[in-house]
Amino acid sequence: MRVSLLEEHRSELPRPRAGDLPRASPVRVRPVPNPFAVPHAPGLDGLRALAVLAVLAYHLDLTWAGGGFLGVEVFFTLSGFLITQLLSAELRRHGRIGVRAFALARARRLVPALVACVLGTLLLFRLLLPATASGLRGDALSSLFYVQNWHLVLGGVPYAESFERPGPFLHIWSLAVEGQLYVLWPLLFAGVLAVLGRRRAAFAALVLAGVSAVATAWQFDPDASGLAYYATDSRASGFLVGAATALLWTPERWDRPRSAGTRAVYDLVGVAALVALLVGFTVASEFSADLYEHGGFLRTALLTAAVLVAATGAGPAVRGLLSVRLLTAIGRRSYGIYLYHWPILVLTRPGADLPGPVWLVDCGRVLATLLVAEASYRWLETPIRRGAIRRMAQRARLTRLASGAVAAVVAALVVSAVVALTRPAEPTLPLAAPPATTSEAPAPAPTTPPATTPAPAATQPAPTQPTPTQPAPTQPAATGPAYVLGDSIALGSADALTQALGPGTTVDAKVGRQYAGAPAAVRAWAAAHRGPVVVDLGANGTVDAADVEGVITAAGDRPVVLVGVSVPRRWQDPNNRVLRAAAERHAPQVAFVDWAALVARDRSVLGPDGVHPTVRGRTVLATAIRAALPS
Structure with a gap:
């Protein structure tokens, strides 16, 4: 029987103390499994890996990955599923949901790498592109406070139409959507579940997912799709489908004995859904009106739900396919890969920033992303998730009030660092610089023909x-x-x-x-x-x-x-x-x-x-x- 917890959530559940087990025993003592814990499902790590690889290929502008942006919808659905599983376990174990403890656990999981990404990116821009760094303050602060999606909506920033160097924090809009749902969903979850029960609550979540799809269609404008793409209400359908799946597909059902025929049906549905997702990663278009007006995101979420049900045990073939060691390793590092890849891509554009063949530059960009993500996973995310900060606080014997004060000081230092790194660079030219060097625009003007010369057809190529x-x-x-x-x-x-x-x-x-x-x-x-x-x-x-x-x-x-x-x-x-x-x-x-x-x-x-x-x-x-x- 598997009792290990999902890697990214291990720190959120109680750990046995050393004194709870005998100091010596002639036989190995197996810990009693927690019936309310979320078992570790390697297949979900594999699904997460496919999603982040699709996003990476899409941002590399590979011709066969036009729908790779749908990997974000897979992440939304997985998040809704896993978070609802944890909330359900908490509710069944203690009869209530500790919103504060849940928020702190999420912060330990997500915030350290986010802060490192934002500060590291600002430092690189300050060193390499000092004139550009001063314009990143709003993006950086909205990213740290999980409101980047609304910052982009209010700024009228499109998702995929930038031909200049795009902002290095553009991708954090999806983390902002998840962060906002992490705040709202626990507040609604306990009350809805208490009033409606598990099955009716799942049905209510699906209804809300449909409402979100309608909101997407209503907000869609083909010439300005930012609101339909970034807004929390229009992108909540995946999260809600995942939540409904978690209410119906509880951990005690994952490894329940099933007949060969039942397993074959789950595998057939799971494989079909997985293939449909992969096809979507290649043929979908973020510019398609059908995606927004006819529930394209909702369809992606439903396909993801079918895959994750099979991946958590119902379909042995799907579970085995997605549990390949390489995929699970990438999946465990998917948060860092997603977080760091975009700033790296923005700073290393082929032809504009780096010479050489595009394929060679792209290989270097992918390698840099994997190295930075591995360093973050090994030396930043994992130690903090496993309680490094808590242990440090205990060694220092900090009280709860002192710990809060330390957190406030750290937050103030981070904001101060953002302000300092985005301060406009001092001018390097002397005040008495020759005025002739202040403009380069007039140079091509003499080539403009007068209004009486538009007609010579001989100047036009075939x-x-x-x-x-x-x-x-x-x-x-x-x-x-x-x-x-x-x-x-x-x-x-x-x-x-x-x-x-x-x-x-x-x-x-x-x-x-x-x-x-x-x-x-x-x-x-x-x-x-x-x-x-x-x-x-x-x-x-x-x-x-x-x-x-x-x-x-x-x-x-x-x-x-x-x-x-x-x-x-x-x-x-x-x-x-x-x-x-x-x-x-x-x-x-x-x-x-x-x-x-x-x-x-x-x-x-x-x-x-x-x-x-x-x-x-x-x-x-x-x-x-x-x-x-x-x-």
């Missing part, structure tokens, strides 16, 4: 031609000012587009805009105008072929120009294939501007972020669009 085999006379003629629908690229190029396409051009551009909203925008404009339509979208996320068809349908018989994307993200080539295929199907009405090919010929048309065009690049883009329109 890729801008929509379909060379189609005769130009059959193209529809433009009968009014053009309409340009775009994102930040079009927004920054508005002046160049107006010069190239004419003074009546409408540039409807918004930062972070997704393709999903394009059909409706084109339809609304086409209801009152007759000019050609230009759509320059797709840099911020994946493009769905149905949305492109919707744009063409909404344009009616108007000429349409689909502008390709050049963006260092995994969706560049798939998006260009979708746009090019649509142009070929609907030629000559629809033309495709191969912006990626133009950039490949001359990288100087892009700015430092490798996405947004320079002053000359805006002119090149606008002229290519003009050449693709019928004369």
Whole structure:
């Protein structure tokens, strides 16, 4: 019979004292198992490993890991399951839930590594990027106080649309969601369970999970999905599904004898759910409206629940598959891997920060992440979880009041360190520095052509031609000012587009805009105008072929120009294939501007972020669009 506790929760349950066992015995004395303890299930460690590896692959921008962000939902479900198991054990053992003791146990488990990550990251930024460190104070403090998700919502920070160096604490939003649920759930759990009983409480948790999915759909905006992605209420469904599973799948049922047929059924369901999760890690998209509007996170949580039931004993095959030693070792260190990987990735961008092949740089980044996580697990997290601080306090004979004072002092020191590390750097240039060095922007200005020179088609390379085999006379003629629908690229190029396409051009551009909203925008404009339509979208996320068809349908018989994307993200080539295929199907009405090919010929048309065009690049883009329109 297994009696060891889940690794990360061992410090939360009482330990036998040495005097409780005989000092000498001719036979080995086996401790009596605690019927309310949470047994150690290696399969859960394996599931946790798969989740963190999916997140890591997603943040490395690997082309086959577009849905790796769903690993966070797996973590949410596991957290709800394990925390509810512990709360149930506490309630059955003592008849009450010690909220204070629970909070302290969670703090011992989570806070030390979080503080180390935040302070270490700030120190590195202070040393390597001192000008950037001063802007991290808000992110750092909101991370330490577990409100980073709401800090990002209020700041309007998107999840996956940053082309400059992203914030090093962006990923801590998920820990903030968990921390807030750790505070709310124990306060609700005992009362709900006492009033409704175990089964009805599980049903109530599932209902609340459905409500959370509805909140996600209600809050979703394809052009600003931050609220639906970060908000605690919209991301609580996984945690609540895990909690409901814990109420129904109690530890005493884990190893209950079952017939061969029953075990086969559990294995079949568990394997199917595991395969579905792995497929989701590869094919899902954080830009898909279906994910938010039709319960994508809730579906992921339900699949995770099926896997964890099989992994805790019901399905021997699934349990064995997820209990491989390498997976369990990674799973036990998954918190540190998740915590430290993102700052490391932010500081070591291939091409921008480190030279060499992308695959080689990525291997180094993964190795650095594993080394830092191992050091944290071995010398920081594990000793503190096993009571190192408590033993130190006992040796020093600190009273409870003194211990609280020490904790307050430590917290004050941490906040002071954050303030000190994010203090603006002192200027290094003398006050009398020559004014000529204060600006570099005017340099490219002479390359901007005057308004009377947008037309020379001879300057355009072949890729801008929509379909060379189609005769130009059959193209529809433009009968009014053009309409340009775009994102930040079009927004920054508005002046160049107006010069190239004419003074009546409408540039409807918004930062972070997704393709999903394009059909409706084109339809609304086409209801009152007759000019050609230009759509320059797709840099911020994946493009769905149905949305492109919707744009063409909404344009009616108007000429349409689909502008390709050049963006260092995994969706560049798939998006260009979708746009090019649509142009070929609907030629000559629809033309495709191969912006990626133009950039490949001359990288100087892009700015430092490798996405947004320079002053000359805006002119090149606008002229290519003009050449693709019928004369």
